[in-house]
Amino acid sequence: MxxxxxxTIGELLADTDALARETLLSATSENAPAMVRSWNQLVASAxxxxxxxxxxxxxxxxxxxxxxxxxxxxxxxRSVRAGHWPGHGPTxxxxxxxxxxxxxxxxxxxxxxxxxxxxxxxxxxxxxDIHGQVMHTLYVAxxxxxxxxxxxxxxxxxxxxxxxxxRQPMAERPTTLEITEAHGMIDRFSGFExxxxxxxxxxxxxxxxxxxxxxxxxxxxxETALGACEVQAHRTLAANPDAADLVRIARVQALxxxxxxxxxxxAATTGHIxxxxxxxxxxxxxxxxxxxxxxxxxxxxxxxxxxxxxxxxAATASEVRAAIAAAATTQKGWATPDQLASRVxxxxxxxxxxLSMVASVDIAHVxxxxxxxxxxxxxxxxxxxxxxxxxxxxxxxxGETRYEGVMWTTPRQISAxxxxxxxxxxxxxxxxxxxxxxxxxxxSVAAAAQLDPSGVTRSVRSGPEVRRGRSVETLQIPRRPDxxxxxPRR
Amino acid sequence: xEQMDAEVxxxxxxxxxxxxxxxxxxxTQADAAGPGSSRQLLALxxxxxxxxxxxxxxxxxxxxxxxxxxxxxxxxxxSAEQLLRRICVLGAPSRLLGLRSLVAELxxxxxxxxxx
Numbered sequence: 001m002x003x004x005x006x007x008t009i010g011e012l013l014a015d016t017d018a019l020a021r022e023t024l025l026s027a028t029s030e031n032a033p034a035m036v037r038s039w040n041q042l043v044a045s046a047x048x049x050x051x052x053x054x055x056x057x058x059x060x061x062x063x064x065x066x067x068x069x070x071x072x073x074x075x076x077x078r079s080v081r082a083g084h085w086p087g088h089g090p091t092x093x094x095x096x097x098x099x100x101x102x103x104x105x106x107x108x109x110x111x112x113x114x115x116x117x118x119x120x121x122x123x124x125x126x127x128x129d130i131h132g133q134v135m136h137t138l139y140v141a142x143x144x145x146x147x148x149x150x151x152x153x154x155x156x157x158x159x160x161x162x163x164x165x166x167r168q169p170m171a172e173r174p175t176t177l178e179i180t181e182a183h184g185m186i187d188r189f190s191g192f193e194x195x196x197x198x199x200x201x202x203x204x205x206x207x208x209x210x211x212x213x214x215x216x217x218x219x220x221x222x223e224t225a226l227g228a229c230e231v232q233a234h235r236t237l238a239a240n241p242d243a244a245d246l247v248r249i250a251r252v253q254a255l256x257x258x259x260x261x262x263x264x265x266x267a268a269t270t271g272h273i274x275x276x277x278x279x280x281x282x283x284x285x286x287x288x289x290x291x292x293x294x295x296x297x298x299x300x301x302x303x304x305x306x307x308x309x310x311x312x313x314a315a316t317a318s319e320v321r322a323a324i325a326a327a328a329t330t331q332k333g334w335a336t337p338d339q340l341a342s343r344v345x346x347x348x349x350x351x352x353x354x355l356s357m358v359a360s361v362d363i364a365h366v367x368x369x370x371x372x373x374x375x376x377x378x379x380x381x382x383x384x385x386x387x388x389x390x391x392x393x394x395x396x397x398x399g400e401t402r403y404e405g406v407m408w409t410t411p412r413q414i415s416a417x418x419x420x421x422x423x424x425x426x427x428x429x430x431x432x433x434x435x436x437x438x439x440x441x442x443x444s445v446a447a448a449a450q451l452d453p454s455g456v457t458r459s460v461r462s463g464p465e466v467r468r469g470r471s472v473e474t475l476q477i478p479r480r481p482d483x484x485x486x487x488p489r490r
Numbered sequence: 491x492e493q494m495d496a497e498v499x500x501x502x503x504x505x506x507x508x509x510x511x512x513x514x515x516x517x518t519q520a521d522a523a524g525p526g527s528s529r530q531l532l533a534l535x536x537x538x539x540x541x542x543x544x545x546x547x548x549x550x551x552x553x554x555x556x557x558x559x560x561x562x563x564x565x566x567x568x569s570a571e572q573l574l575r576r577i578c579v580l581g582a583p584s585r586l587l588g589l590r591s592l593v594a595e596l597x598x599x600x601x602x603x604x605x606x
Binding site: 248251252254255257258261262285286289290293297305306308309311314317318321324325329331332333334 | 507517521525526527528530531533534535537538541542544545553554555602
């Protein structure tokens with residue numbers, strides 16, 4: 001019979017943080033699939049603990065950062081359950097142990113309140129910032145997982161290269177699909193890490209030194225609207241979405257991208273940011289807006305007169321529109337840079353929009369999964385018959401033989417314009433457009449890296465290296481506000 | 491939501507169709523104008539109004555019907571507003587009155603050229 005766990009909340013959280021840092025040490029390619037599979041359990045435990053705590057001071061109302069992370073964790077779990085990389089298999093003991101510690105801390109808080117365990121001088125002198133500790137754990141563990149997946153991808157690429165050179169049988173080589181999907185998982189964990197960083201480094205430090213506490217501005221209407229819309233997009237996509245939902249999500253993302261461009265230009269014109277940054281960012285934002293719009297149009301082809309947008313999604317989308325209109329437009333269109341500078345804090349608004357862009361990477365991945373797997377997708381036969389044929393012809397030109405001679409609709413379906421299940425080539429077209437969205441979003445996020453959403457000030461020290469992986473640095477809560485904002489480097 | 495009579499349901503379904511058509515036209519304009527077009531705001535606003543109209547309808551209401559004639563979004567929005575005026579009588583549900591004022595705002599927005 002195991003000995004009872006007598007650790008206090010403080011000890012559990014300290015152990016948890018230490019274990020999270022150890023994920024960087026164990027971030028090897030062989031651990032990567034299991035770490036990804038265990039991820040949602042960790043996030044769920046953290047979210048439950050978070051919920052058991054009272055709201056932290058200065059928390060942005062209506063934009064709960066843990067809720068944003070929870071929906072991303074759930075989305076990753078859904079992808080895995082649906083059979084996307086890494087698919088089913090064993091979970092990771094290390095990550096599971098972190099999750100168990102967080103659950104244990106939550107039980108203690110629910111049973112005894114925050115004063116559980118023997119009082120210590122330390123605890124009485126400086127009340128712990130449990131929110132900060134939980135977020136830091138997720139932040140570091142997400143980084144560790146991304147590093148592990150990076151090592152995994154590196155190994156797959158190496159094996160593929162060698163296998164191709166040696167003309168190994170196809171079955172013995174990794175597939176490019178597996179590599180692409182694992183790459184996608186790195187994007188998602190990097191996005192998660194940046195969202196955690198935004199909360200972690202945008203809040204006052206848990207230091208007793210008031211000089212180190214950073215002023216936390218109250219959330220703007222735009223921040224709240226974007227956060228709510230992002231969470232709702234995940235919820236809608238998780239619950240049997242209609243094509244109309246996908247259209248709305250893509251249209252809102254396109255609008256957010258345009259707004260980011262307008263605000264960035266204003267910030268550059270008024271000297272808030274380096275004009276060169278705008279020159280680098282503008283073309284990527286433009287490409288991203290076009291990609292989201294193209295995706296919206298394609299999903300629009302799948303709608304029918306009976307299609308209805310999820311009312312909760314429609315409400316949050318409407319609020320994003322209203323917040324953008326109030327902040328950035330006049331009766332004649334977009335406000336001028338000077339008008340924008342007088343209305344909003346340009347630097348802060350840019351960070352808000354950048355954070356939204358980071359979060360949209362995961363939304364794009366979930367939309368891609370929906371296009372690939374959602375069994376309930378249907379479309380009017382006439383338009384989708386033509387679309388499927390067009391995509392099939394492109395695929396045939398690229399060497400796909402399975403589509404040759406296939407009829408995608410029957411004459412009866414065409415004449416009645418029946419709603420029919422989405423043929424595979426039509427799904428493929430949606431997936432390709434989604435891939436464009438993911439690629440252009442990543443380019444925009446990378447180009448806007450200097451607008452780091454977290455305003456992170458951090459110290460990075462050298463750490464152990466991962467076998468056949470990228471270099472790893474251990475992370476610390478920031479100590480030097482004069483350092484430039486940067487996420488963990490890989 | 492209180493019971494609506496058949497004529498109100500039919501009119502509201504017509505409003506939804508007109509709004510959807512207007513949204514479609516404005517999205518086409520926005521896409522043609524390029525990635526910086528603020529016409530997106532008007533289009534999303536019309537989408538929201540169409541959602542609201544659909545939300546007011548009973549779940550089983552038939553939404554199919556003739557495609558509204560016309561290719562001027564401002565005119566279509568004005569038509570939707572006129573239809574709503576007909577059914578926004580004394581004692582009408584507050585959501586219906588809210589929809590009418592939303593559409594009236596969109597008519598103004600479309601006519602002032604905001605978002606071109």
